Amino acid sequence: MSTTERSGAPAGKTPSTPEPASVPIKAIRLRHPWRMVFAAVIVVVFALVMIDAAFRPAYDWPSVGKYLFDRRISQAAVVTIELTVFSMVIAIVLGVILAVMRLSPNPVVKSVAWFYLWVFRGTPVYVQLTIWGLISLIYSRIDLGIPFTEPWLSFQTGDLLSLFTIAVIGLSLNEAAYMAEIVRAGLLAVDRGQEEAATALGMSWAQTMTRVILPQSMRVIIPPTGNEVISMLKTTSLVTAVPLSTELFTRSRDISAETFNPIPLLIVASLWYLLFTSILMVGQYFLEKRFARGVGDRQTEKKDPGTATGAFTGVMPVVGSDPPAVIVPPKNAPGGTR
Template sequence: MSTEERRPEPVKAVPVRHVGRWIGGAIVLALAALAVRSIIVNPNFHWELVGPYLFDTRIANGLVTTLLLTVGSMAIGIIGGIVLAIMRLSPNPVLSGAAGVYIWLFRGTPLITQLIFWANLGALYPTFGLGIPFGPEFVTWQTTATITVPVAALLGLGLNEAAYMAEIVRAGISSVDEGQNEAAGALGMTRGKTLRRIVLPQAMRVIIPPTGNQVISMLKTTSLVVVIGYTELTVVAQQIYAQNYKVIPLLVVTAIWYLVCTSVLTVFQGFIERKFSQSTIQTTGWASRMFGFRFGGGKDRQ
């Protein structure tokens, strides 16, 4: 028998037909088409009013206020979160306990309650000042004149966010192998320098994604400042449709601007994640060459 006669015939592969996937996709597309058509042809949306109000000066001012409030609150939250996370991880029981109480208090009470509390702080403390503890005060201020509505909004949002950021930063720092701290200490690096040069660059891969989510969440959470009378995007829209009774078009305008802002923040978050991933690889390589071994459980170099 020749070689050609002994050679088996090639197997004809028959692709698996995923009927369920095609049916499910068709159902989803049909429902999406119905939803889009309903949104477009429904006259109650008043699309002819959405365009003019989308770039209305009042809406633009409210949007700027929302963005500034988001940036300011997140700045307070991130800085406070880093400080609280370092305190929480401190071997000093007083610092660790104080940070734990802060996180427990601000995470355990509603944000609206905290906003109202800061807006009415003057009823509890009419004045506050600087001086010797349990002694005379050198400088005093009126609380109601200092803690204005914008300041109360920043304090309420920022200090509440610091409690959540503290846990995010703590988780990121804890994700770095403890052996790297020990190696840095053996080389005489201080705890602060080790944190800045070695731990935080690697912890950023864990910290950045939830921080981006917190920024996006803060953008929408700023609408809660309506309870203390502060005017931002949602409040401006409410004020406008309270006058002209065009509720739906104004809500659509607000939703569009929130979607635009969150989309931009999502793209920016992805860029930062890629940037820190690259710098983490470079930092790890530099530290590996310096310490003579690979981080993350790698073997010593020969």
């Protein structure tokens, strides 16, 4: 018996089936009238606030323009940036050390790190800066040498530590407690198998941390660290407790005390803070984008066009001497020929 007789159609062909009539889909866009009303209300309120601010005499916009690029303000802005950069660099280094101590199996090391975090996270930063401002009264001299013996070197605390240095120390020690928890969370986010695999490959602890663990944990560490940098920029306004009077907020406040017009100077300081914050936010975005490369970019495996939609194509062997029957999907089937 031939293949044609068994299948009822010539070999390599399938019975034609009537194609269903295609009905075009008429898409109707959903209407959201209340959403449009809410958006219109927001725009109107925003416009009213801007118009009111533009013509309100208390803001004194001419004075804002006068002092916005004043030399004293620009120098104070530089001091604010220096405080932020130095404090964050020291805080990140100390935070990494404290995070490793928290993860240490040694109970003494872990307890010391926990005590540090407990103290600096449990007290306000303004109180800490005030205490650091009184450090010369607490420790009038700084002695270097073996305890309970004659010191090798001795310095007056006020001569050794300037107000700027004290402010950096106070800010960085407080921020290190928060950075330690951020770094610890990032290290714990990396799967334990990564470290085991690196150890199996013969990598040392330093190589494992720098080449395997830290690069993967940066994706978790960078977003909160960027927020902490922005927060540190604004926290520098509290160094007046040291007292350091050369940063942006304190300098603008001193100028307003001379002009008896504080509101324009507060606006000037806010505009400078907004400028620095915007730059930091852009930098944070690109850093997050860089360290997030490869995440969520898993490409699906390429499948055969016929098997991708569930259609079957191929050659079906037939027992006997007749040639095999070729099965081809119908034209209206997904993946079929057209």
